[in-house]
Amino acid sequence: MKIFEYYRKAIISFSSMLLVFLFxxxxxxxxNINGIINITYLIFGVSIFLGTLYYxxxxxxxxxxxxxxxxxxxxTELMKIGFKHKKDxxxxxxxxxxxxxxxxxxxxxxxxxxxxxxxxxxxxxxxHMNNYDLNKLQNSIKDEYNFWEYGRLKTEWNFTKEKxxxxxxxxxxxxxxxxxxxxxxxxxxxxxxxxxxxxxYSESKKTNANTV
Numbered sequence: 001m002k003i004f005e006y007y008r009k010a011i012i013s014f015s016s017m018l019l020v021f022l023f024x025x026x027x028x029x030x031x032n033i034n035g036i037i038n039i040t041y042l043i044f045g046v047s048i049f050l051g052t053l054y055y056x057x058x059x060x061x062x063x064x065x066x067x068x069x070x071x072x073x074x075x076t077e078l079m080k081i082g083f084k085h086k087k088d089x090x091x092x093x094x095x096x097x098x099x100x101x102x103x104x105x106x107x108x109x110x111x112x113x114x115x116x117x118x119x120x121x122x123x124x125x126x127x128h129m130n131n132y133d134l135n136k137l138q139n140s141i142k143d144e145y146n147f148w149e150y151g152r153l154k155t156e157w158n159f160t161k162e163k164x165x166x167x168x169x170x171x172x173x174x175x176x177x178x179x180x181x182x183x184x185x186x187x188x189x190x191x192x193x194x195x196x197x198x199x200x201y202s203e204s205k206k207t208n209a210n211t212v
Contacts, residue, residue, distance in 0.1 A: 069103040074166035095177040112159040121188040122151035
């Protein structure tokens, strides 16, 4: 993940808290334009600081933290049904789909979670999926824990209060694999999926370079 993504996460986390205070001051009439400018500088300054800390932790300490979590429940139970430990995640099969499961110490909402990613061929009838297709899929399921991305369906389980039950993880992944099939998408192995993603990323870079 690029460092700018960490800054973006920090801005979202920190600004959401400060906006509450900002609106309260505006409503009370105790705030002026200089105050708004100062609070904006504060948001960006603290976000850069926090984003840098997130980046350092995730890059230098994150892999070890994730590997340690994989030695504990619920990941140990997933390994009993065929998932293999690879780097800082597990990889296995659910209903024939390649599935990646791992631990994220800080998701988009700022909380630790278990994530499950089901890989699928991002081409439908030979046509690559685009943002419109992904948004359409996202809006069709009404599930705040499912996230459609290019070539994968990601699900998260909260890890804050107690660890998610491994049976509920498997059940959800099976349900999502059927959802992918019902949407007309096909299975793909990890290497082909990786090549497809890298190819798509290279095409995007070329397109962006040509438009500059």
